[in-house]
Amino acid sequence: MSLSERSGSAALLDAQAIRKSFGRTDALQGASMSVAAGEIVAITGPSGSGKSTLLLCAAGVLRPESGRVTYDGQLLDDLGEAERSRLRRRDFGLVLQFGQLVPELTAAQNVALPLLLDRHDKAASFAAARSWLERLDADELADARPGEMSGGESQRVAIARALVSGPRVIFADEPTGALDTVNGERVLQVLLDVARETAASLVLVTHDNRVAASADREIVLRDGCNEQRVDV
Amino acid sequence: MLCIVGRMAIGHVLLGILERRPAHGYDVKRIHDERFPSAKPLAYGQVYAALAKLAKDGLVEVAETHQEGGPERTTYAITPAGVESLRAWLGATESAGPYAADELVRKTVTSLLRGSDATAFLQRQRITHLAVMRDLVAARAEAPSAAVSIAIDHTISHLDADLRWLETAAERAAADRTRSA
Structure with a gap:
């Protein structure tokens, strides 16, 4: 089975049909992602396809306008701001590009x-x-x-x-994007090693194919939606 | 000379192996395959043919022949002319590669020129490329030396170029469909 075709079964974190706008820009138009415990997932797609927005919605940093984000069976929308902050501090780890x-x-x-x-x-x-x-x-x-x-x-x-x-889930938004190749590889390897050693899930937003190739599964976004697989 | 350089890439790789120490065909093949883990393994026939050609051109010579129960084994050593030829090859740049002749491009362009939807092919090709790249990234993480990592880096970089080209091709194909609709 291919990298892209497997669906995340027994999801620890599940974001479904997420919609999010910034002003008049529709960043996400029903995008979904999920990650199982210990799974490494890459979110890829062209610039402006909504990768970072989906990651931030799944991590509870942004509130989507519609859709459901569930973590360990708990709907994030049911949590107050203090509880969400605590969840982000205790269960989630966030790494940004810079x-x-x-x-x-x-x-x-x-x-x-x-x-x-x-x-x-x-x-x-x-x-x-x-x-x-x-x-x-x-x-x-x-x-x-x-x-x-x-x-x-x-x-x-x-x-x-x-x-x-x-953390049980590590979110990394272009973690190697600002680094040269060798330093980028080193940083990526640390993330992968730690995720595997601690059985944490890892969600990587990336435009780097080398990073995407390090994941167990790839989720491709296009124009705020999941790319439709075409079968012939 | 440039013509010879172009034709004798495998021969020069073998000269590079023999420059370290004399070896027989079996060892030359083994060292080659260890040195270039992401390249297609050399066939024994290819190795012996290349060694025979190098010997004919005076770039290697037979250092020893011995037979102990099994088949006869010939040990080859590089000659001074071989060292000189190796140095010339290492100093000459290679052409960037005729990508238009690549099978990938041929298929995609043919598909687009026929008016077919190339999206499914491009998606499948991305999955295939990414799977190979995943194996190479894993192999590089376990690479025993910087030399092996560098050899793997070269294949990864080419796959990455193909993948970026595939992404652009998919976008252009989608834009082309929108225009024709």
Whole structure:
């Protein structure tokens, strides 16, 4: 069976018939995606096809105008803002193209942030942060601020931050898009290794075929919808 | 000389193997296949024919022949002329490749020129390419050396170029259908 033909059975996260507009632009017009526990899924498609919007809707960052997002049997729409925030901090890890670290904080503080916001013990939070930085070969950056880091270094710190709370689903929006080939490969490999080691699901938005080829399954979007498979 | 360079690509690859140390045909094939894991494995007949041609041209010579129970084995060594030829080949650039002759392009263009809907073919081809690329990406992650990674990178880069071309072709085919509708 091909990469694209398998459907995600026993979905941990399921987004169905999602519609989302920004002003007069219809970003999503009924797109769907699902990911099973431990599955690695790539969302691909041309620029403007709605890949990032679908990822952000599935991650509970954006609220769709219509459609259903279910995580572990729970409808996200039934959750209040505080509960959604808690879910994003505890169960979801989000990696964006440019890291989006807090510029005033050191790498260790950035990585510890989700745990500190969740009222974890300070010493334990920093110990976990340093452990993840070490895992990502970024321990020497612990006291550096984002302005002092290269693109690849920032991205590894951002991944450490996304993983520190032990997420069950990792969302990565063009995680290698701002990196050169070798650094991009390294960052991708870390994401894949961690997802496999921890049995986390990984949702990758990408326009890079090499990244798409690393996934178990590909979901192709076109004009805000899932691409229709044509059979002859 | 350029003509010889063009015709003797496999021969020069074998010269590159023999430059490290003399070897017999079986070893040359094995080293080639390890060195180029994503290339089609060499057939023994191809190896022996290439070695015979190299010997005829004075680029390799028979270093030793011995037989212990099994078939006779001939060990070949590179000659100074072989080293010189190898250096010339390594220093010469290759043409970028006649993509118009590629089977993929021939099929898609023929399909479009016949007025057929190429979308299904393009989708299937993307799935095929992506599956091969997935195997190569996995092989590269396990590559024992930078040299093997670099050889795999070359195939991946070409597949990636094909995939990007397929995406563009699908978009152009869709736009073409919209225009004709």
